[in-house]
Amino acid sequence: MDYLQIVEQIKKKRSFLCVGLDTDITKIPQFLLDTEDPVFEFNKQIVDATSPYVIAYKPNIAFYEADGVSGWKTLEKTINYINLLHPDIFIIADAKRGDIGNTSKMYARAFFDKFNCDAVTVAPYMGKDSVVPFLEFKNHWVILLALTSNDSAPDFQFIENKQNDKYLFEEVLLKSKPWGTKDNMMYVVGATQAKKLKKIREYIPEHFLLIPGVGAQGGNLQDVARYGMNEHCGLIVNSARSIIYAGQAHDFAKVAGVKAREMQQEMQKLLQQKGIV
Amino acid sequence: MDYLQIVEQIKKKRSFLCVGLDTDITKIPQFLLDTEDPVFEFNKQIVDATSPYVIAYKPNIAFYEADGVSGWKTLEKTINYINLLHPDIFIIADAKRGDIGNTSKMYARAFFDKFNCDAVTVAPYMGKDSVVPFLEFKNHWVILLALTSNDSAPDFQFIENKQNDKYLFEEVLLKSKPWGTKDNMMYVVGATQAKKLKKIREYIPEHFLLIPGVGAQGGNLQDVARYGMNEHCGLIVNSARSIIYAGQAHDFAKVAGVKAREMQQEMQKLLQQKGIV
Numbered sequence: 001m002d003y004l005q006i007v008e009q010i011k012k013k014r015s016f017l018c019v020g021l022d023t024d025i026t027k028i029p030q031f032l033l034d035t036e037d038p039v040f041e042f043n044k045q046i047v048d049a050t051s052p053y054v055i056a057y058k059p060n061i062a063f064y065e066a067d068g069v070s071g072w073k074t075l076e077k078t079i080n081y082i083n084l085l086h087p088d089i090f091i092i093a094d095a096k097r098g099d100i101g102n103t104s105k106m107y108a109r110a111f112f113d114k115f116n117c118d119a120v121t122v123a124p125y126m127g128k129d130s131v132v133p134f135l136e137f138k139n140h141w142v143i144l145l146a147l148t149s150n151d152s153a154p155d156f157q158f159i160e161n162k163q164n165d166k167y168l169f170e171e172v173l174l175k176s177k178p179w180g181t182k183d184n185m186m187y188v189v190g191a192t193q194a195k196k197l198k199k200i201r202e203y204i205p206e207h208f209l210l211i212p213g214v215g216a217q218g219g220n221l222q223d224v225a226r227y228g229m230n231e232h233c234g235l236i237v238n239s240a241r242s243i244i245y246a247g248q249a250h251d252f253a254k255v256a257g258v259k260a261r262e263m264q265q266e267m268q269k270l271l272q273q274k275g276i277v
Numbered sequence: 278m279d280y281l282q283i284v285e286q287i288k289k290k291r292s293f294l295c296v297g298l299d300t301d302i303t304k305i306p307q308f309l310l311d312t313e314d315p316v317f318e319f320n321k322q323i324v325d326a327t328s329p330y331v332i333a334y335k336p337n338i339a340f341y342e343a344d345g346v347s348g349w350k351t352l353e354k355t356i357n358y359i360n361l362l363h364p365d366i367f368i369i370a371d372a373k374r375g376d377i378g379n380t381s382k383m384y385a386r387a388f389f390d391k392f393n394c395d396a397v398t399v400a401p402y403m404g405k406d407s408v409v410p411f412l413e414f415k416n417h418w419v420i421l422l423a424l425t426s427n428d429s430a431p432d433f434q435f436i437e438n439k440q441n442d443k444y445l446f447e448e449v450l451l452k453s454k455p456w457g458t459k460d461n462m463m464y465v466v467g468a469t470q471a472k473k474l475k476k477i478r479e480y481i482p483e484h485f486l487l488i489p490g491v492g493a494q495g496g497n498l499q500d501v502a503r504y505g506m507n508e509h510c511g512l513i514v515n516s517a518r519s520i521i522y523a524g525q526a527h528d529f530a531k532v533a534g535v536k537a538r539e540m541q542q543e544m545q546k547l548l549q550q551k552g553i554v
Contacts (some may be wrong), residue, residue, distance in 0.1 A: 022380070062376060062383035068391035069353055072346045098400060100427040101338060103299070111465050123375065123400045126425050127432030145402055152404030157475035159448060162437040168445065171436060254431035264378040 001090055001118050006208065007232045009055045009088055014268040016093065016233050018056035018210070019046065019260060021078065021241025022063050028244055029252050039067075042252075043078045047086070049257030050206040053264035056090040056210045058210075058238055059084055060199055090236075092143060092210065094115040098130045112137045119143050121188060121210070124172045128179055135180045142185050145161050146172050146200070148270050149190025149213030173203045182206040189228070191237070193203050194220060197227035205230060212238045221263070225270040233276055239263060278367055278395050280545040283485065284509045286332045286365055289554050293510050295333035295369065296323065297517025298355065298539060299340050304522055306529050308480045316344075318354045319529075323521050324363070326534030330541035333367040334359055335487075335515050357393050363472065367418060367513070370394040375407045380409035388412045396420050396485070398465060401449045405456055411455045419420025419462050423449050423477070426490030427445055442506070448482045459483040466505070468514070471497060474504035482507060489515045498540070502547040510553055516540060 001009075007145055010016050023039045048058065049082040064075035082089055097107040097120060104122075111120040112134075117251045119141035122131055132155075134142045147157055157169040166174065173187060175189040191213035200209070214237050221237065224250050228235055243263070247255025278286075288291050300316045300323075309315040324334065341352035359366055374384040374397060381399075388397040389411075396418035399408055411419045424446040425435055434446040443451065445505070450464060459481075466477055468490040477486070488501050491514050498514065505512055524532025548554045 004347040023381075025331065060376075060383075061378055062374070062380045062387065065387040066383040066386065066391065069349045071387075072349050076346055094376075095401070095451060096376050096403075097339070097373065099337075099371075100425070103337055103339045106301075106343040109343065110339065110342040110348075114343065114429060123373070123402050124420055125400050125402045126373075126427055127429030127434070129427050129429040136409075148377070148403050150403055150406050152406040155404030155452060156402060156445065156448060157404070159436070159445060160439040165439065168433065169434060170431065175432060 003208075006055065006090060009090070010233045010271070011277055014053055014271055015053055015055055015264040016235045016237055016267055017054045017260060018236050018238040018273070019050050019054050019059050019243055020058045020060060020094070020212070020238050021244070022060040023244070024063055025067070029248050031250060035150065037074055037077070037273050039051065039071075039074045040077045044081055045253035046129055047082055049249070049253035050243065050260040051086050052056055053091065053257070053260040054089065058092040058094050058240075060240070061093055067084050071227055076115060078259070090119065091117045093120045094269065096123050097147065098123040098126055100126065101129040101133055108137055109132045121145065123243050124176060128176070131176065131179055134159045135184050140184070142180060143179050143183060144172065144176055144187050146148040147189045147193050147196060148186040149192045149200040153190065153193070170171070170199075170203065173200065175205060182208070186210050186236070188212065191220065191224050194223035194227055197224065201228060201230065206234065208234050209235060210236045210238060214239050219251050221266055221270070225274075229270065229274055231274075231276070233271065233274075237267070283332065283367060286367070287454050287510045288554055289320070290330065290332055290541070291548055292330055292332055292541040293512045293514055293544055293548070294331045294540050295335050295513045296327050296331050296520055296539060297335045297337060297371070297489070297515050298323070298521070299337040299517040299520065302344070306525050306527070308527060312353055314354070315353045317354045321358055322530035323533050324359055326530035327537040328363050328366065329521065330534070330537040331366065333369055333513050335369040335371050335517075337517070338370055338372040341460065342462075353392060356394060360393055367396065368394045370397045373398050373400045373422065375400040375403055377403065378406040378410055381407050385411045385414055389417045396463065398422065401453060405453070408453065408456055412461050417461070420459060420461060420487050420548040421449065421453055424466045424470050424473060426469045430467065434486070448474075450477065454481060454510055454512055459485070463487050463513070465489065468497065468501050471500035473506055474501065476506060478507065483511065485511050485513060487513050487515060491516050494501040498547070502551075506547065506551055508551075508553070510548065510551075514544070
């Protein structure tokens with residue numbers, strides 16, 4: 001998918017919601033444990049119930065990898081299911097990969113060629129040659145970590161560069177910007193850091209931002225839109241736990257759908273206020 | 278394996294060599310392509326030929342992940358083979374993972390519980406809570422990226438902190454040191470940066486360092502030992518391409534064994550000079 005196709009989806013669905021498929025077998029409804037592949041069954045029902053309200057799904061790769069080979073099979077089935085039924089929904093492999101060039105190329109092949117994801121999250125620590133191999137896949141995206149939503153994000157991301165007084169996360173934005181374009185790069189900016197979005201938008205006015213941390217991690221959607229939305233929306237807001245685990249009974253998927261719809265409606269208002277829809 | 282067991286292996290084998298299993302199906306001898314699982318067959322023969330000279334193997338996870346579910350099966354078979362035949366050899370999952378706490382815990386489960394690796398490489402960008410979950414697995418190791426061997430390493434790793442004039446990679450060493458101990462943490466320091474090792478040893482005199490980049494990437498073993506070796510050796514030097522792809526004929530494994538032995542003998546001299554063996 002390209003930039004305009006994502007914008008098109010946002011307008012069509014009046015939503016910029018991404019649902020995180022952080023599916024933990026210990027947190028899904030008990031009755032699913034009798035099915036052949038409980039995590040896939042859970043994902044399938046969540047997708048069926050939430051797809052009208054979302055523009056993206058973001059499987060968190062660790063949750064599948066933790067189950068070894070069979071977890072990877074479940075991931076593959078989940079992605080294939082989404083791609084088959086909802087080819088217009090953007091799929092983000094939240095993998096936080098990144099390595100020396102020839103190795104990053106292998107990770108890009110894994111997520112783009114083998115698993116048919118549209119985007120992959122990448123960690124910036126190793127610099128340009130660890131990121132560029134992902135950018136060489138046409139119509140696929142790198143989502144580079146800039147400012148994350150976790151408590152320890154400041155440990156290194158807030159180190160100030162002696163040369164120019166910029167924080168490390170600002171250096172990541174500024175230095176990486178010319179590696180790609182707004183058509184193949186996005187950035188992760190935690191919703192818990194919403195006020196930083198204003199400054200970030202000065203550096204990268206056009207790029208899409210993937211915003212995790214709305215919901216269970218405490219971020220606020222209004223603030224994110226106020227400081228981060230641009231004329232094409234430019235936001236993909238992820239919510240995982242507060243949607244997918246909202247219900248624990250047989251109607252868990254329906255409850256998740258209701259939660260997703262609530263967020264979509266809040267998003268619709270924000271898009272209307274900005275004149276995007 | 279604990280610190281002393283690794284030191285014991287180094288003394289016994291008179292080696293601190295790690296062989297990187299960066300196995301790329303397009304680079305292995307052609308005749309192996311007729312076997313059921315060419316990458317596993319290659320790894321098996323490489324392990325059989327090199328195990329007398331190594332204390333560690335380091336599968337590069339990207340090379341397996343690139344082949345999807347079947348790649349993960351090959352990885353699992355390879356690790357099981359090493360653990361079964363060579364329980365004293367340390368296995369490093371070169372995965373460069375790292376995410377928010379509950380997600381890092383999933384990655385730790387993947388590599389420590391499911392795939393039975395001894396250690397996993399972790400990227401530091403997200404700070405303490407992305408690293409600590411790996412440290413909670415007894416007798417397992419985090420190998421944190423500090424100074425990497427790739428050309429773009431300086432992009433961010435050499436940013437100087439305004440507060441104390443330290444480079445980012447030095448901040449990573451200093452800030453992360455109290456998160457663990459010399460018994461559950463090591464650091465990645467590229468061999469291409471050998472002269473930086475002297476300073477690094479002032480910060481972390483005791484910790485083991487995993488040194489990639491000797492061989493194909495241009496690092497020099499003498500320099501690494503001169504600046505980085507401590508009284509317990511404290512070094513695990515990785516070499517991948519220059520050993521595993523040294524031969525391309527039917528005797529490729531034998532050739533790899535000869536190369537590994539050459540490195541072991543060079544290492545033995547360095548250990549003797551230091552009075553360790």
